[in-house]
Amino acid sequence: MRKTHFFLKLLVLAPLVLAAPLAHAQMKLDESLAKTASVVVPKPSELFSAMTQLDSTVDWNKVMAFVNTGKDKGRFDYVSAEYRALNLGVRLANGAVAVQSRDKKTLTEISRTVKSLADSLGIRAELLAQADVVEQLARAEKWPELLSQLDKLQEDILTALKERKETDSVTLVRVAGWLQGLHLVTYGLKENYHEKSSGLLRQPQLAEDIAKELSKLKAKDPLIDEIKAKVLEIKPLIDVAKGAPVPKESIDKLFTISDETVSKIEKAK
Numbered sequence: 001m002r003k004t005h006f007f008l009k010l011l012v013l014a015p016l017v018l019a020a021p022l023a024h025a026q027m028k029l030d031e032s033l034a035k036t037a038s039v040v041v042p043k044p045s046e047l048f049s050a051m052t053q054l055d056s057t058v059d060w061n062k063v064m065a066f067v068n069t070g071k072d073k074g075r076f077d078y079v080s081a082e083y084r085a086l087n088l089g090v091r092l093a094n095g096a097v098a099v100q101s102r103d104k105k106t107l108t109e110i111s112r113t114v115k116s117l118a119d120s121l122g123i124r125a126e127l128l129a130q131a132d133v134v135e136q137l138a139r140a141e142k143w144p145e146l147l148s149q150l151d152k153l154q155e156d157i158l159t160a161l162k163e164r165k166e167t168d169s170v171t172l173v174r175v176a177g178w179l180q181g182l183h184l185v186t187y188g189l190k191e192n193y194h195e196k197s198s199g200l201l202r203q204p205q206l207a208e209d210i211a212k213e214l215s216k217l218k219a220k221d222p223l224i225d226e227i228k229a230k231v232l233e234i235k236p237l238i239d240v241a242k243g244a245p246v247p248k249e250s251i252d253k254l255f256t257i258s259d260e261t262v263s264k265i266e267k268a269k
Helices: 020-034 044-054 060-067 081-101 104-120 125-140 143-163 167-191 195-201 206-215 222-238 248-266
Strands: none
Touching (some): 044 081, 044 143, 060 081, 060 167, 081 143, 081 248, 104 125, 104 143, 143 167, 167 195, 167 248, 206 222
16 A cells, blocks of 8 residues: 655645746655655755745744744643644744744744653653754854754654654644644745745645544544644645645635644643
């Protein structure tokens, strides 16, 4: 049976006609996928980087300011492992935006929250020391290295969760990262619509795959059920013809859905 790729790496799905920079990015991603036999781990940073390639006018400082309006953005005292995993995914996505906006103060704060959430999920101390490296690189303003380090931190956290057989947590980190990536990209597009960038969200199969992954979870929780329902609402909005942009009205609806969902994740008990 064909293995389903459950991922945020949207470049694979974006049409080559969008732009030469996107074609180059897609080629690099295809090479990466060719080396991977199992599920591809999503990285919000790749979506944000692709958006920057397509539209150099993206105001990441404005997106970061929007993130910073969240009252619960620094919380880590969630009761259940499921809520800690969901919020870890959101915070990792926020960290990628902080790198794009070169906001070292916010990145340092996010790094500490990520460390606390990962620690509460049982991630060993030596791995969490990588979060300290993120803080050090932020203070030194080494932005290219920071992006790689943040990606490595995410990969290593998910690998550690897999080794501990915490498959639910792995899925929830991924889902929340995808939702926050969608949330922040649609915020940027809502403020400054760009047809080619909107094409990055064309993902006919992705939302369905995410809903299936959520259905496999051992944990049963009303918030997780609601997230699954919202993902299925997202599906028709990102199912556009190949080469076509996601319409502005769909962008607005996607933002509303993702905004409400991420808010509920962050405000969970």
